[in-house]
Amino acid sequence: MYSLLQTAAPAGPLPINDLLFVVVPYVVLAVFFSMTIWRYVKEKFSYSSYSSQFLENQHQFWGSVPWHYGILALVAGHLIGFLVPRGVLWWNSVPARLYIIEGAALIFGIITLIGLINLIVRRATNPRVRAVTSKMDVVVLVLLLLQVIGGLWVALTARWGSSWFAAVLAPYLWSLFTFQPDASAVAQLPWSIKLHILGAYAIFALFPFTRLVHVLVVPNHYLWRRFQVVMWNKRASKAE
Ligand code: HEM
Known part of the structure; x- marks a missing residue:
């Protein structure tokens, strides 16, 4: 962590960093919660991924399954770093354990990327799936792709992310949630790291307006259920 901070480019003017890493996340949080609740109250039944599995199944399987397992593992990893940073630092204090956690994160990152690329290829190449793809779907897929590639870039270029996430980024995120914002370390x-954080904010801001809201609908049995044909009778233009 020390060497990372030392070799980083000189900090820009603080106001820009305050704008991007204090004001922006609070705006994002306000949009995220207000619009997610508003959409649930107004359009409860639009909380869906608008499955297109009935249009083409095989290709979707090789996209959806690795994508969902990969992203769930990554979300869990990010959450653990945020919730128990001291535990992560303790675990990483033994090099072999650090390599295990970093190796696992890298493998899940690559699985996620493979799944996402498959999902994108399927949407781009299958005319029937493309016909039910909205502009917002395209925006979300591009943002997720950039975010996953950016995360892998960070992991490969700024080693050992699990440790400095716990030491630098967890306190930053906690400073936001406890309303004592401090973006000086960020x-x-x-x-590359700042863009990864801003990318996450962009995804959270768009979340309530996209089919990503389906993650809030539990029980979410897509991960273990058998193949199933789901048909929607909503028009494609509304499927976002
Ligand atoms: C939409 C939300 C996010 C997605 C999809 C995402 C995705 C990823 C991916 C795919 C990786 C590479 C996996 C690895 O090898 O570690 C990664 C790594 C990383 N992400 Fe994120 N991320 C998100 C949000 C965030 C946020 C909000 C932060 C910090 C505030 C963050 C900080 C990091 C760090 C530090 C690493 C490197 C971890 C390591 O090297 O072990 N990410 N992310």
Whole structure:
């Protein structure tokens, strides 16, 4: 972590960092919660992934399954770093354990990327699936792709992310949630990491307006159920 902070580009003017890493996340949180609740109250039945499995199954399987298992593992990893940073630092204090956690994160990152690329190829190449793909679907897929590639880039270029996430980014995120925002450490980080954080904010801001809201509908049995044909009678233009 020390060397990372030392070799980082000099910090830009603080106001820009405050804008991007204090004001923006609060705006994002406000949009995320207000619009997610509003959509649930107004359009409860639109909380769906609008499955297109009935249009083409095989290709979707090789996209959807690795994507969902990969992203769930990554979300869990990010959450653990946020919730128990001291535990992560303790675990990483033994090099073999650090390699295990970093190796696992990298493998799940690659699985996620493979799944996402398959999902994108399927949407782009299958005319029937393309016909039910909205502009917002395209925006979400591109943002997710950039976010996953950016995460892998960070993991490969700024080693050992699980440790400095716990030491630098967890306190930053906690400072936001406890309404004592402090972006001074983030301001020192390289832009590759800053872009990864901003990418996450962009995804959270768009979340309530997209089919990503389906993650809030439990029980979410897509991960273990057998193949199933789901038909929607909503028009494609509304499927976002
Ligand atoms: C939509 C939300 C996000 C997605 C989809 C995402 C995705 C990813 C992916 C695919 C990786 C590579 C996996 C690995 O090898 O570690 C990664 C790594 C990383 N992400 Fe994220 N991320 C998200 C949000 C965030 C946020 C909000 C932060 C910090 C505030 C963050 C910080 C990091 C760090 C530090 C790493 C490197 C971990 C390591 O090297 O072990 N990510 N992310």
